[in-house]
Amino acid sequence: MINNDELLPEPIPRHVGIIMDGNGRWAKQKNISRSEGHKAGAEAIEPLMDSAIALGIKAVSLYAFSVENWIRPINEIRGLWDLLEYFFQHKLEAIKSKKIQIRHSGSLSKLPPKTRQTIKEAIEATSMNRGLILNFCINYGGRQEIIRAFNEWLSNTKNPEKITEKKFEKFLYTFGMPDLDLLIRTSGEYRISNFLLWQLAYTELVFTDVLWPDFKPNDLYKAIIEYQKRERRYGGI
Numbered sequence: 001m002i003n004n005d006e007l008l009p010e011p012i013p014r015h016v017g018i019i020m021d022g023n024g025r026w027a028k029q030k031n032i033s034r035s036e037g038h039k040a041g042a043e044a045i046e047p048l049m050d051s052a053i054a055l056g057i058k059a060v061s062l063y064a065f066s067v068e069n070w071i072r073p074i075n076e077i078r079g080l081w082d083l084l085e086y087f088f089q090h091k092l093e094a095i096k097s098k099k100i101q102i103r104h105s106g107s108l109s110k111l112p113p114k115t116r117q118t119i120k121e122a123i124e125a126t127s128m129n130r131g132l133i134l135n136f137c138i139n140y141g142g143r144q145e146i147i148r149a150f151n152e153w154l155s156n157t158k159n160p161e162k163i164t165e166k167k168f169e170k171f172l173y174t175f176g177m178p179d180l181d182l183l184i185r186t187s188g189e190y191r192i193s194n195f196l197l198w199q200l201a202y203t204e205l206v207f208t209d210v211l212w213p214d215f216k217p218n219d220l221y222k223a224i225i226e227y228q229k230r231e232r233r234y235g236g237i
């Protein structure tokens with residue numbers, strides 16, 4: 001049920017990227033730990049997925065952990081792995097019944113084996129689903145993705161002189177996902193922070209002051225209403 005009169009039936013972004021920022025500040029305001037803030041942040045995800053499905057969005061990419069986040073205190077990082085494990089273990093049945101396909105962007109190799117295993121199991125268990133693609137960007141960096149794609153292309157091509165955008169995109173994590181139409185960043189920060197750099201070329205950007213744990217379906221609708229007011233010219237007039 002979409003209860004917002006201003007929202008038009010179209011255009012609906014096919015692929016929405018979200019920089020889920022502000023868990024720490026949300027926790028600070030409430031005088032609770034940063035880990036509690038991340039926990040509340042993880043709880044915000046499911047209702048938004050339901051709304052994304054109801055709206056007909058095809059893919060959502062969530063920035064859950066960047067390659068730069070390793071400099072955080074070890075306890076916070078461990079807490080995030082525990083939270084990811086908890087999320088996939090407890091939400092997997094709901095994810096499966098909603099026909100959501102879990103994908104991952106980034107490198108899982110540095111994650112604790114149990115977390116890695118849990119994520120891989122969720123990806124495998126949902127790989128045949130053809131509903132919403134839910135792409136978790138974990139240990140992800142946009143520059144790293146581009147360099148990795150280039151190296152993959154290099155070792156997979158017989159004719160390294162000729163590269164096109166189309167060929168190159170086959171080596172990005174997001175291959176097969178629709179173009180990124182909308183990027184939302186919460187918490188009043190106006191940065192891209194190494195997120196989906198290649199994919200952002202013609203994306204509409206929406207920034208909101210709402211802290212991530214407070215970001216509710218109506219905030220998603222508001223972002224899409226703003227998107228619907230934009231004139232996308234792709235360099236034309």
Ligand code: FPP
Pocket residue numbers: 020021022023024025026038039041042062063064065066069083084087187212
């Ligand atoms: C940024 O807020 C948030 C992160 C670095 C982590 C995002 C993670 C979640 C929303 C939960 C992940 C869980 C699952 C299941 C995906 P911040 O900590 O930088 O906030 P601050 O800027 O206010 O300190």
